[in-house]
Amino acid sequence: MADGGVVQLGKDEELELGKEDAKLLETLSSQRKAKFAFGTTEDYLKMLERMKELEKKGEIIVHHVTDDYDPVGVRTLSGRVKKIPTRETWQHKSCGQCGHIPGYISAFYWIMSELGVSYVDDTNQTSCTAWNYYGSGTSNPVALSAVFLRNMHAAYERNAYPLIHCGTSYGDYKECRYLVVMNRDIRERVRAILKKVDRELVIPEELVHYSEWLHVMRQEVAARRKFDMSGVKVAVHAACHTYKLMAEDYTYDENILGGRRPAPTSSIALALGSQLLDYSNWYDCCGFGFRHILTEREIARSFAYFRKIRPIVRETHADVLITHDTGCVTTLDKSQVVPLAQGYRETIPVISDSQFAALAMGAHPFIVCQLQWHIADWKPLLAKMGIDWQAAYEEYKSYLDKVKGGMKPAFIRSPPRHLQPRPHTKAFRVDEPVMS
């Protein structure tokens, strides 16, 4: 528009704009849009610019999404194009996923391995520790930012791009990055702490949630589909901390739900050929509440069941509810026990998008997808997908017996990496297979 020309105002109305007027109109409308679109869009884009300036001055190192990571561009709510790395990723694991829903992560690794995509699963990682921020107020911006950047530095050393599994870590890291870039005091305090643990201030150019990775890889996933998913009805719950916390940086796509809701997870359900169904309470959270899920569970459970599970089942009659965050899978799955015991009848299996995609690709429901850790009945879903769950469960029992007898599981491994750890870093000493 800034070049001027004819603008269509209505059905029969046109306006011819000169170059200067067009430029002015564009500036004004972008300012208005920035204020209107939840306010922070403009600030957020400014932060990204500021990050470039700090890099230029040598104040920070930016971990760029280079071609080594084979990036794919997506649109975010801010309208900008965000680069999603597709390989050589550093898996920033989630404490809740690994602790209570292990199939979430094993399914994801299995998918990457099947697609021949290399990754790093590092034990030199902490969680974001943001549970102690959102749940209990027992942290602060300096501590959270230092934890964020020590993990990001560990990824940088390994020459692998961070891919964040947990919605809360993803949201927290977006907040921390904003503070570190825009506030000199925080930046310098964090720098001093990082120095004490022998680390530098490395900020990722993009913060990427794993659901965005699945979104951009959905056609490759779908190409390896083993089961006909056309009869499977799916409802999706998007995690609050992925798209409400620093909302402008999450992926939207005008071809997915009209671009009015986050694209990831819905997009993988659609790509796999299943039926995506809508429901009225889509914006509601899962009821997790951090502190509530531990010590005021009657509130978390009530909300999860009466605002999510029951309306979803009644309105959609879906076969499965898929989501993309730790707390959401746990809360929505486990909150069905008490209501069912009380005589309520609505129930629906709850799994992650990674488990759903892996099942469709033929992953073992118990050895890989670890469905035995989930409570709401998943048997009807597997039957509908055409998976012989009884035979699979027998296989699993025999596998367990072998593990009990001392057999080591056949671990899911990354294909060989192309990139080496960066020289002059602690990680350079790590023995890592490198593709010749």
Next chain:
Amino acid sequence: MDSRYAAKLLSRLGEDGWHYGGLPGLQWEAENAREGDRKTMLQVVEELRNDVRFEEFYHACINCGNCTSMCPPFRLVDFEPRIVVQKVMHSKDEPELLYQMMDQYIWSCFQCYSCWEVCPAHNNPGGLVAILKEIAVRHGLQSTKKALEPYSKILYKIMTTGTQITPDMHTTIALFKDWGPHKAELAKDIRVERAAVPVESMAGVMDRSWRVEKDTMRELMVIQKEAGVVDAVSHTLKDVADMVDDTAKEAGAE
């Protein structure tokens, strides 16, 4: 406090405490505000307004209630993000309003940030609550102790290992009894189930979410100490802070 000003404030308290400062509040919260230490009240306001996040999280409230309409806890308990922002807005002139909220009220927030995304003025009520929680911990308020004590072990675990909800919680006597009979079934053979997870960093690890390296935990504890987290926690949960200190010493995180 000026006696006329005090009388003005007190006159706003209804019999049931429901009309304090023109905004709802529970009787016991109003009592708390009346009995609260004025110096602490002013300090709380100052700490909130000086926080680096404050300018990002608070602009001006037009009382539209969008935030409340989207708030999950509002549907179940006495909590409204609109009230949070309103009390923050009036906090300079009437610090009692903010102090009143520092008790149980703020702990009802789910921190889902549904309120932030829908605010036309770009306030972040959930973010303001997060700051207030930190201040409550630093000041060791009694209600904060009550809110946090039940999960001291998790706070400790996060601060020292960087992970928390772990497979060893799947025992028949531990947390989450409301997971029903399925939990008992899983608990029977939890060690074998865990050993069979086909991811090397997780297989067999019971007391952490994954196998975290010792040096990684040491770095984390250095961060917690240097950033003042352990010190802040000591005001509310001294036992937890002491345990973190001991563990940090053992790990060489001095």
